[in-house]
Amino acid sequence: MKSIKTISFIGSGNVATQLATALFSKQFLIHQIYSKSIENATVLAEKVNADATSNISELNNKADIYIVSVTDDAIEQVLQQFTHKEKLIVHTSGTVEMDIFKTNGFVAYGIFYPLQTLSKTSPVDFTTIPFCIEAVSPTVFETLNQTAAQLSNRVYSINSIQRKHLHVAAVFACNFTNEMYQIASKICADNNLDFDILKPLILETANKILIKSPKEAQTGPAKRKDFKTIEKHIKLLENDIKTQELYTLITQHIINSTQN
């Protein structure tokens, strides 16, 4: 299989935007951008010198690869509508199985999943972002591997089952972690405290796991089984039942996971 030069995107969300921009900066040609919203397609297309369309049948067969980067629920539908079944195609989802391509009539396909929290606007350094690759054949794998290696020095071979679990793990490590920050930030706001006070702690907590396992790194009242403090905290949260419930459950989880 020849190496990738020309790329079209199906989707123009956070992942598509960051990926297209990064690939464009590495001298790939971005050919067409499809989105059901022509406005969104156009915003991205202008950034990467591509053509925009909101009509999937206008996607031509001139790209070497088609990167599907739409919400998980929408993947099936765009695969049904996309008619160039002979072309190399991948999606960037952490959860959708690779077999979805086969059941929609494709023959050359794979997964091209950048494991990172991507927003449309924040600039991203892809160099250290892990790419999780899976492919229908060794030839396709090698092509995807080469493409990912142009962006990142961390390319992993991850099968569909592993990828699903990895995605759950990523939800804990990223989205749920961010919700802990959100709760901390709200407690600060409610008590006239500058959230900045907590930022060194947040950074240190993240940096610690580069050298220690999370289990070794754990500190605090739950780890110490300091039930007096835990009870005080639960009482302090009595005006926010949902957060209080979370406090109790995570505390219990820490007690269970650090006792072995």
Added chain:
Amino acid sequence: MKSIKTISFIGSGNVATQLATALFSKQFLIHQIYSKSIENATVLAEKVNADATSNISELNNKADIYIVSVTDDAIEQVLQQFTHKEKLIVHTSGTVEMDIFKTNGFVAYGIFYPLQTLSKTSPVDFTTIPFCIEAVSPTVFETLNQTAAQLSNRVYSINSIQRKHLHVAAVFACNFTNEMYQIASKICADNNLDFDILKPLILETANKILIKSPKEAQTGPAKRKDFKTIEKHIKLLENDIKTQELYTLITQHIINSTQN
């Protein structure tokens, strides 16, 4: 009040160890270290050129300040036993009220609370660690402020009520965040995945909140209300009911906190 030169520690745990070591490196004299375990007292005393004792009545009155750094539950007892009621004394707890000194007969007291996750062994750069200071009087406040300023360029005036809430916020931002890492790490181990894959994501998630609020920074299935993915994840966690329950509750919390 004269500025601090000589310091004795009541306690030899993580916070005492890091604080004594940092103060020692800033040319403070560390005079005595008390711990109920003479082994622990000795380990720290040897690091900071101090005397060790496991008998609290052996603490003499030659220090300018006594830093109480024992578990919250033990503070009351050591304060009862410590007889030099006229001396300047502080504790380093995030939760125990300052009034505990008054009820135990002290006159010059305050709080000297470094807001960080401290282990005995990992080296710590105190420069960016926030110190939360509270004091019985403006004079004591100024003394504590000057001492903290030798270690850190982030010294905050935080009253006892604020400090309690700040401590709960810190538990979410640090201990609970670390538990999210722990869960992610366990999911990786269970599925033959290298936890290293998630580390760039963890760092990016922490670094993001330096420039965005946690609410703005949030991504993922709960934020997108992608219930199909959420259900898949819940099913994947069916062998670990406690973690599954956490997943559901935090997802619901994100949906509530991002919808406004």
